Amino acid sequence: MKVLFIGATGLVGSHVVPFLKDEFDLSLAAYTSGTVEGMNVTAVDICDWEAIESFIKNGTSDGEKFDAVVYCATANYRENNHRDPEGRRLYYENCIEVNVRGAYHVFEAAWRAKIPKVVHIGSTTSQMGRPQRETIGAEVINQANDLYAASKIFGEQVGRSYVFPPFGKGESRERETQTMQVLCLRLGQPFTSKEQWARSPHKGTRQAVFVGDIAGAIACALRSEVSYGVYPIISAVNDPWVLPEAYAELGYSPHWKFTEEGLIEISEAATV
Secondary structure, three states, rough: EEEEEOOOOOOOHHHHHHHHOOOOOOEEEEEOOEEEEEEEEEEEOOOHHHHHHHHHOOOOOOOOOEEEEOOOOOOOHHOOOOOHHHHHHHHHHHHHHHHHHHHHHHHHHHHHHOOOEEEEEHHHHHOOOOOOOEEEOOOOOOOOHHHHHHHHHHHHHHHHHOOOOOOOOOOOHHHHHHHEEEEEEEEEEEEEOOHHHHHHHOOOOOEEEEHHHHHHHHHHHHHHOOOOEEEEEEEEEOOOOOOOOOOOOHHHOOOOEOOOOOEOOOOOOOOO
């Protein structure tokens, strides 16, 4: 499967790509160029419609069409001082630009290129707003706790509109009949290593997720035949906030568990 991975140089992307590269034929893209796991990353601005539309339409370096797109890009949290109201406003403006405008551009460009599947990477903060839930089950809860989370919900809903197009509202017949699969993953608090977990002030979180499990969930989404779904993704913990029925339809199950002693692999099976 030929997969375009957008956001490959980010915190999540750069740690997930190594788990996915042997199973999928990856093409990597991000706002800035570079390399990840010895693979070249092409610079593309998803907020620039002409740039991303052309990039997705052109396909792989060999000119072949992508089979799927993984949208893992997000606004850069670290660029601004969030304790300062103006810094926080600038960050939220960037969320609107990248997570809203950028998401629409990616979905529209993928649809025009007739790519059958997009995997949207979001956050469990999209369901952490009040009233707080003791646990999260199979029901999709849209309760953003800030504008970032709201922008990720927007991306999920934009994706849904390409799965279930608006019939009878002036859309072309092509728009009514050509649909995509869209799978949306809401990631818990990501951890990249045992060492990070050991020194983290968030060791008490009920929604930790190891990057290996994020890769496993992405792989499940790329293989899934589900038309549309929103799934919170965490690793195994002693008192999980997200229950297994929340992601059962995806075919995902955690392969790592966080404990007080550290991070342990709970399955001999390969992650992806």
